[in-house]
Amino acid sequence: MFLRAVRSEFQKILTVRMWWVLLIVLVGYVAFTSGLLAGVFGGLGDQLASSGGNAPDITDAALPPIIYSIASSIGYVFPVLFGTLATTSEFRHQTLTPTFLAQPHRGTVLGAKLVTLAVFGALYGIAALVASVGLGASILSATGHSTALGDSDTWALLARVVLAMAIWAIIGVGLGALIPSQVAAIVIVLAFTQFLEPILRLMTSLADWAAGIGQYLPGAASDALVGSSIFTSMTAAASGAQSLEWWQGGLVLFGMAIVAAGLGYLTSWRKDVT
Amino acid sequence: MxxxxxxxxxxxxxxxxxxxxxxxxxxxxxxxxxxxxxxxxxxxxxxxxxxxxxxxxxxxxxxxxxxxxxxxxxxxxxxxxxxxxxxxxxxxxxxxxxxxxxxxxxxxxxxxxxxxxxxxxxxxxxxxxxxxxxxxxxxxxxxxxxxxxxxxxxxxxxxxxxxxxxxxxxxxxxxxxxxxxxxxxxxxxxxxxxxxxxxxxxxxxxxxxxxxxxxxAALDGGTRILVDSPDRAGLESALRSAGADVLALEDGLAVTGSSAADVGAMALTAGIPLSRLTPEHTGLEKAFLDLVGEGGRP
Structure with missing residues (x-):
């Protein structure tokens, strides 16, 4: 019965256009950003460093992980939006009615949605990596830098990017169930991820006592899980930002996903469908 | 199935x-x-x-x-x-x-x-x-x-x-x-x-x-007779004394439970001229509205 529910959720996603529209934007955005970074640091980094300017202090060995992890450090908002939209559209188009008629056990439906979106989040992660590694590594090798693709640490990092993207999609489903209004949910996701959290991470990194809190912010936990991020390398050099171990970051992020989904189930998901 | x-x-x-x-x-x-x-x-x-x-x-x-x-x-x-x-x-x-x-x-x-x-x-x-x-x-x-x-x-x-x-x-x-x-x-x-x-x-x-x-079928309200006379008050009292079930409307009287022939005979016996004698089928819709409308049960 659970498998049927999962197959139904897969069909729901694949029979409307949203999944590939978001995917194209994600791949384009990640390709552009990682290409730009690889070009700037790979092509100009040497000149900037030798001229003694204020270029960020990024060593040659740190460069490939930073560029590859653009897939999640910048791209993570896409699986969140995907999960949120997939859930809120059920409220918006009143499709919870036929959904709960076909499968009256609502917990089963939510579980199937979480599993399905986790799979799509992972697929988004792979697609984003194709963009960031594909373009990033080409530019790095063209400018005479190491691509680090022979290093098993690099591949472990790529795997953790995929895991992070899957968890972000689950967080999206939970948020969608918590905030059934589609417009409100999108505004909150974008405002938090693109504006509020970067500011909070920067501010918490300025004081020691706050840095301990800042590392538990979802974006910071995600970057800790992946193990590298343009954001942490830009601020860590200049400030005292702390970071969790990768597995701690993963647990924090997954915990947030489970709490959001659980609260969503207890609030809107169990409500009367009128 | x-x-x-x-x-x-x-x-x-x-x-x-x-x-x-x-x-x-x-x-x-x-x-x-x-x-x-x-x-x-x-x-x-x-x-x-x-x-x-x-x-x-x-x-x-x-x-x-x-x-x-x-x-x-x-x-x-x-x-x-x-x-x-x-x-x-x-x-x-x-x-x-x-x-x-x-x-x-x-x-x-x-x-x-x-x-x-x-x-x-x-x-x-x-x-x-x-x-x-x-x-x-x-x-x-x-x-x-x-x-x-x-x-x-x-x-x-x-x-x-x-x-x-x-x-x-x-x-x-x-x-x-x-x-x-x-x-x-x-x-x-x-x-x-x-x-x-x-x-x-x-x-x-x-x-x-x-x-x-x-x-x-049981919901159907049946038929009633709409009747009127230049002497409406006289007609009403004549019909009532003859035992008919009469309801005063704005433009005449409505009799239920009697046929048009009965109502005409009652008026003739009392010597009251009629200006109108019409059977009206009240129908399901009216019975429905009586049940659910303002006049229905609370």
């Missing part, structure tokens, strides 16, 4: 905060006939149907299909089919995909999708996105969803709404056919005239309470 079961509603109640939407509602819907579920807008019809299907949690009482609540049914969509009033479609999904998404979740054979689309006359539009459908086509798609599992019980909320005259004619004969196959069919409407040609039994609710449960 799966076995038809009765729909049993027992003491069903629902309150939304302070508002009592449905109060202690009890009735039974039998297989093999079309039962109309009637009441004015806001009477609690949709809330009752949604409680029946487990979408709204009752404050009290129960609603079961052959003794089992909807969520306890082993194969819900194959036991009860429903078309609910709200258009619950993703506008970007085609009709075929819409049905297939829910058919998959309910474990219904894939070939049923094309069968029911053909049955409701949407075969040629199956791959068109539902966002471009007319209201009538959406109603047909809702009906296709109801038929998807070939269920023995059908619950249809305002299925006539938005259909053109041809569609209305089609659905009337379709409902008859479904009941003729032995299915249990419950059809809601806020207008008796919409369904009176296709239903045998009626359940009427008003302000969330049951006001009538029985055959359609």
């Amino acid at each position: 799966s076995t038809s079961t009765t729909i049993d509603v027992r003491g069903l109640s629902k309150s939304f905060g302070q508002v009592q939407a449905v109060t202690d509602l009890s009735f039974t819907v039998r297989p093999g006939v079309v039962t109309g579920f009637l009441g004015p807008n806001g009477a609690g019809k949709t809330t009752t149907l949604r409680m029946l299907l487990g979408l709204v949690r009752p404050s009290g009482g129960s609603a079961t299909f052959g003794g089992r609540a909807y969520r306890e049914l082993a194969r819900p969509l194959a036991t009860v089919g429903m078309a609910l009033e709200a258009s619950s479609f993703h506008p970007g999904r085609s009709a075929r995909h819409h049905l297939s998404v829910y058919g998959t979740a309910a474990g219904i054979a894939k070939n049923r999708v094309d069968e029911v689309l053909g049955q409701v006359g949407l075969g040629d539009f199956a791959d068109r996105r539902v966002g471009g459908y007319s209201l009538g086509m959406r109603q047909r798609l809702g009906l296709a969803f109801a038929l998807l599992g070939d269920p023995g019980v059908l619950v249809l909320d305002e299925p006539v709404n938005g259909l053109d005259p041809e569609g209305i004619k089609w659905i009337r004969s379709f409902l008859r056919q479904l009941a003729g196959e032995g299915r249990t069919v419950l059809v809601s409407s806020h207008l008796l005239s919409e369904v009176q040609q296709s239903v045998d039994q009626v359940v009427i609710i008003s302000r969330g309470e049951l006001v009538y449960d029985g055959g359609l």
Whole structure:
């Protein structure tokens, strides 16, 4: 019965256009950003460093992980939006009615949605990596830098990017169930991820006592899980930002996903469908 | 088709905060006939149907299909089919995909999708996105969803709404056919005239309470005689003293329980000239409005 529910959720996603529209934007955005970074640091980094300017202090060995992890450090908002939209559209188009008629056990439906979106989040992660590694590594090798693709640490990092993207999609489903209004949910996701959290991470990194809190912010936990991020390398050099171990970051992020989904189930998901 | 079961509603109640939407509602819907579920807008019809299907949690009482609540049914969509009033479609999904998404979740054979689309006359539009459908086509798609599992019980909320005259004619004969196959069919409407040609039994609710449960024929108010005279007061007292049941209207008198010939004879005996003597068939609609309207029971 659970498998049927999962197959139904897969069909729901694949029979409307949203999944590939978001995917194209994600791949384009990640390709552009990682290409730009690889070009700037790979092509100009040497000149900037030798001229003694204020270029960020990024060593040659740190460069490939930073560029590859653009897939999640910048791209993570896409699986969140995907999960949120997939859930809120059920409220918006009143499709919870036929959904709960076909499968009256609502917990089963939510579980199937979480599993399905986790799979799509992972697929988004792979697609984003194709963009960031594909373009990033080409530019790095063209400018005479190491691509680090022979290093098993690099591949472990790529795997953790995929895991992070899957968890972000689950967080999206939970948020969608918590905030059934589609417009409100999108505004909150974008405002938090693109504006509020970067500011909070920067501010918490300025004081020691706050840095301990800042590392538990979802974006910071995600970057800790992946193990590298343009954001942490830009601020860590200049400030005292702390970071969790990768597995701690993963647990924090997954915990947030489970709490959001659980609260969503207890609030809107169990409500009367009128 | 799966076995038809009765729909049993027992003491069903629902309150939304302070508002009592449905109060202690009890009735039974039998297989093999079309039962109309009637009441004015806001009477609690949709809330009752949604409680029946487990979408709204009752404050009290129960609603079961052959003794089992909807969520306890082993194969819900194959036991009860429903078309609910709200258009619950993703506008970007085609009709075929819409049905297939829910058919998959309910474990219904894939070939049923094309069968029911053909049955409701949407075969040629199956791959068109539902966002471009007319209201009538959406109603047909809702009906296709109801038929998807070939269920023995059908619950249809305002299925006539938005259909053109041809569609209305089609659905009337379709409902008859479904009941003729032995299915249990419950059809809601806020207008008796919409369904009176296709239903045998009626359940009427008003302000969330049951006001009538029985055959359609027994609801008919019968015939009354409209009568008037230049001496209306004299006529009224003459008819009353002759034992007639008289109601004073603005433009004359209405007599129930007597034939036109009787009323004419009473006037002749009293020597009162008549200016009007007309039999009037009050009909179902009037009886319905008397039950649910301002003059009805509270």
